[in-house]
Amino acid sequence: xxxxxxxxxxxxxxxxxxxxxxxxxxxxxxxxxxxxxxxxxxxxxxxxxxxxxxxxxxxxxxxxxxxxxxxxxxxxxxxxxxxxxxxxxxxxxxxxxxxxxxxxxxxxxxxxxxxxxxxxxxxxxxxxxxxxxxxxxxxxxxxxxxxxxxxxxxxxxxxxxxxxxxxxxxxxxxxxxx
Amino acid sequence: xxxxxxxxxxxxxxxxxxxxxxxxxxxxxxxxxxxxxxxxxxxxxxxxxxxxxxxxxxxxxxxxxxxxxxxxxxxxxxxxxxxxxxxxxxxxxxxxxxxxxxxxxxxxxxxxxxxxxxxxxxxxxxxxxxxxxxxxxxxxxxxxxxx
Numbered sequence: 001x002x003x004x005x006x007x008x009x010x011x012x013x014x015x016x017x018x019x020x021x022x023x024x025x026x027x028x029x030x031x032x033x034x035x036x037x038x039x040x041x042x043x044x045x046x047x048x049x050x051x052x053x054x055x056x057x058x059x060x061x062x063x064x065x066x067x068x069x070x071x072x073x074x075x076x077x078x079x080x081x082x083x084x085x086x087x088x089x090x091x092x093x094x095x096x097x098x099x100x101x102x103x104x105x106x107x108x109x110x111x112x113x114x115x116x117x118x119x120x121x122x123x124x125x126x127x128x129x130x131x132x133x134x135x136x137x138x139x140x141x142x143x144x145x146x147x148x149x150x151x152x153x154x155x156x157x158x159x160x161x162x163x164x165x166x167x168x169x170x171x172x173x174x175x176x177x178x
Numbered sequence: 179x180x181x182x183x184x185x186x187x188x189x190x191x192x193x194x195x196x197x198x199x200x201x202x203x204x205x206x207x208x209x210x211x212x213x214x215x216x217x218x219x220x221x222x223x224x225x226x227x228x229x230x231x232x233x234x235x236x237x238x239x240x241x242x243x244x245x246x247x248x249x250x251x252x253x254x255x256x257x258x259x260x261x262x263x264x265x266x267x268x269x270x271x272x273x274x275x276x277x278x279x280x281x282x283x284x285x286x287x288x289x290x291x292x293x294x295x296x297x298x299x300x301x302x303x304x305x306x307x308x309x310x311x312x313x314x315x316x317x318x319x320x321x322x323x324x325x
Binding site for chain 2: 071073074076104105106107108109125126127128129138
């Protein structure tokens, strides 16, 4: 009886250790790595904040896409909002689609931001920040460029585009050229 | 006449309602600051001064002023930010495991310890071996010689 109890305890301990090890391995192998330029842009399907329904990045395949991560609490985002809207109006005739991704934000504040800054391009809500994490976001604002084939092109812009205007336009051109 | 007075009173109440702050708030900012996480800095709101945390604090204060309960505010934040906004997992479904596993672990450890102590306390010292009569007799002899 004592021997079987001891054996049972040892088996339970072994199973627990094996389980913890498996969890560690799973965690290490499933860590998200930032996407590489030239590689596929991580797909997302997020709720639209500027209207109803969802927006699926895959549905924009065949069009160059500019993805801008922002938040209403982010001060530099206010500074670049006008420039983004101007660029959207400049490039939309060439088939470029701008998508704003509202990161870790209160939805009502985000809507106020959009209305205050006159943003008209589609904007989706990434409240949990899951999509931002998949893009390896280091903060907001950050901007990515996706070509017609769904690949990331150009160099992604960390920080506001107001200080990197030429890199921003180069990114859009890279998305258009591919 | 009475109907007119009632209509005016109802209109006054309807207009005064939204403007007036909640007379008896159902929760407090200091309580919720310890229950809600700052999504960008991964600490509770009371430990953070990050812009995102400030925004959520302002949102909570607004809802408290509208007489919302802590549960209603938490639900709204979960709908906006996901479950990760809560500092502790909810007491339901699969998340219950997060509450019961540590308690179960402590209880199992205590039970194991109790069994171990009980078994140890019942262990008797090894009994003496068989008496060597020859040696016994020699010792007696030596002792008698010392007298």
